[in-house]
Amino acid sequence: MNFTTSDKISVQKIEKSRINEVDFDNLTFGKDFSDHMFECDYINGEWVHPTIRPYGPLTISPAAKVFHYGQAVFEGMKAYKDANGKVFLFRPDQNHARINKSAKRMAIPEFPKDIFFEALHKLIDLDRDWVKPGNGNSLYIRPFVMATQEGVSASPSDQYKFMILLSPVNAYYTGDVKVVVAEEYSRSANGGVGAAKAAGNYGAQFYPTNLAREKGFQQVIWTDANEHKYLEEAGTMNVFFRINDTLYTAPTSDRILDGITRKSVIALAKKDNIPVEERPILVSEIVEASKNGTLKEIFGAGTAAVISPVSTFNYKDVTYELPPTAGGYSTKFKKELTDIQYNISEDPFGWRYEV
Template structure:
């Protein structure tokens, strides 16, 4: 699979790489960035001047509409290097489709598919030394688009900037996660922008997540905004529940993000013959399953963490400890996904994309 069909990006290479200034054994997620970045501007009704240049600051008007009305969407992707030095992306076509879906919801022009893939190829090829082999190592990619037109009138921008940044990464979470089920705050609502990777979705999560951390939890499992009866997402991830041998996850909707890792876990479960139900999940049934011992696992699924097991959850005044996940579904799915991503196993799904 190769989606590059054009050759229109100008490349300005850095004089001296800063890679030697980075300690790849002590990376903080999203702190260090590779030598180059991609940018392209939407002006006069079309995307133009696609450029790869050294990573550095931007100059924007303080009246740029992104600062005032939050017109911004993004994606999260990773590049992986196998033991032979080959570099791969994981299902990048899904990220390309989703950033445009998010853009449409935020009244932002869609970005051309061919240019998106050309940018990925050229940018990653320039900075492939920033991708280290080995389990857990990757290069995190952050495509995003923001409104850049100067003006504070409450209307969509006429100008935008599309960019791709790259950051070397290790494991996002190093251990199991303790979560609390939301009783008051919600991530999104019916008819809202929960299905889009809109920047404001994540900013609005920080305050209730801080409250959870004060109580000893790392993340929040969000519930529906109407009655807080249904479980939806966990922190910045989709969430799965295992009751006995059945895997359960909420259906996507205009409140829930259509996660790439989520749909990959579902496909793996179906291939393995693991019973899976995609349906609304009641808080009450998960609490009851925890009490009677049939709740075997909860885990989050997302690009940054891949699979993140939950060791305990809190609800109201109670905390429910979960069994060890060693050898469980979360372990199985994480290994299967990472074996595909790092080119250690056959990719029967066609998810691996070589750069």
Template sequence: MHQTTESKITVQKVKNSRIAQVDFKNLTFGNIFSDHMFECDYINGSWQNPTIKPYGPLTISPGAKVFHYAQAVFEGMKAYKDDNGNVFLFRPELNHERINKSSVRMAMPEFPKDIFFEALETLLQLDQEWIKPGMGNSLYIRPFSIATQVGVSASPSDQYKFMILLSPAQAYYTGDVKVVIAQKYSRSANGGVGFAKAAGNYGAQFFPTNLAKAEGFQQVIWTDANEHKYLEEAGTMNVFFRINDTLLTAPTGDRILDGITRKSVIDLAKRSHIKVEERPVLVSEVVDAAKNGTLKEIFGAGTAAVISPVSAFSYANVTYNIPSNNHEYALKLKKELMDIQHNVAEDTFGWRHQVV
């Protein structure tokens, strides 16, 4: 689909900021939004009227196709502020590439790169006071696109809305995470949309995740849909397994999201001469490693959570604990990653994108 747009961004500023009402020391992830949001509509084959306006509700028909056929994709990004007040994005070009890849898979129009970056940078400049300095603080960024054509015929929409919201954030998970390895439910299948950040992928996870929570676990490690033999993702994160001194992670493909944090963890590990294998990981080899003591670590990696060590996993009603003093790689890689994101360490990879 076309990526043309008819005009540059119009900015409508708020009269009074809501920032004084926010307790930045007690944030619940994703519940508070900054003063402004970005909105752009796809009509008659082009993106039109890109606008930054005060954050507020939308008026949308209940007949909009997003509600009936789930044409919706999104991204997750973060902005960081260093102690000098400089604001940075982390590898944002990859988020733009991925939301367009997701859009193509969902038969939705791609969004122009120039408007994407102008919108991001203008929003962050307007709402930079919502980004607090300090390790662990960030501004979570949620770009998304939805189908807005009115009609319940089973066909792709010809109208869409692209938006960007900003939400101040702290840690996504507090403490270690306990997980269940899936034996019945699946996240995605070959030929499906598992590689895309399609909204329906996440909605389908909630029921089996609720079952896991009822058993005292926070997340599910998903397995392949065919035989449930191979480990794939952990909840909303890519997942790594350390057996002896080697990191194992599933290869990306139809079923697995090509995570930006995942890419970065692999690059950081290789820089430290940590052996990384991107290959199918059998449930049986991880269970065997847990039994014989060669399983040293499991950790999830994603934008919201950054890196989350797993303290225990359950499979076939047996729970295997991972001692907290085994989180060496997870903590090392998390520190190196966050130091780059917060401009504490030299960025030898060229990942930081300065905004202010």
């Protein structure tokens, strides 16, 4: 992908960087933010005033519709720095397409591609020093849009604010994850907004995830809302199951997010001649595969964690242990993905995008 910057975006630079105030060796994911942020407003039917300015608070009306009707969507991306100091994004065109898909589902106007990419270029270039090299280090990028029109009438907003924040991060999870299979709560339902990265989707997950944590599990594997028979996602990630040497994952739908890491894992598996099946997966068949020893791996796939292996799953108060993942598919795919992201290996797919 080629891109040429223009002068559409005004830039207000900081007077003094805050970078020396941050302990990059001990980061809490998503807590610290870089020196600058991007914002653009939707007013009178068009996106106007694209601006990069110093990171700081907003002034917003308490009657803004985002607070009352939840009109907000977001994306998650990362920037990576290689050993030579070059900075790369990973499949950013997919993030742009998906935030617009999410926006459409939430009756939010789509954001122009040219301004999106120019904002990424200029913002990351300004805060390039916040992208630290080394495996596990990256700059998490949070584009989001929210409804800003004042009023509490139950109708779509006619004003919005699109923003991009940058947050330096280390690895999201360290070690394998213990999960519980949902039997009561659901992440999404047919005809709903499960395929959109809508803010409310994630807010609704917090309570059942807290219940799981009280029982010693870090995440929930979500099941279908109708019968809780089919496995769909793991926490905020897509989920994969390895039975013998075949990889299984649920097909995307209006309930399941079209994950960028998910589709990248599928592409890598096909390149490596690993059988992949995208089909509905019964809880019962995973339980049976665990009992008879054919279930080799479960792992989540998403931007924040990249690949997150599962060591234990619990269903109907019975705990099932998985074999050690060292040398398995999760290890293999994580290395292949991160080698592309950090410009360590060749990129046969054209996923890497230099900033």
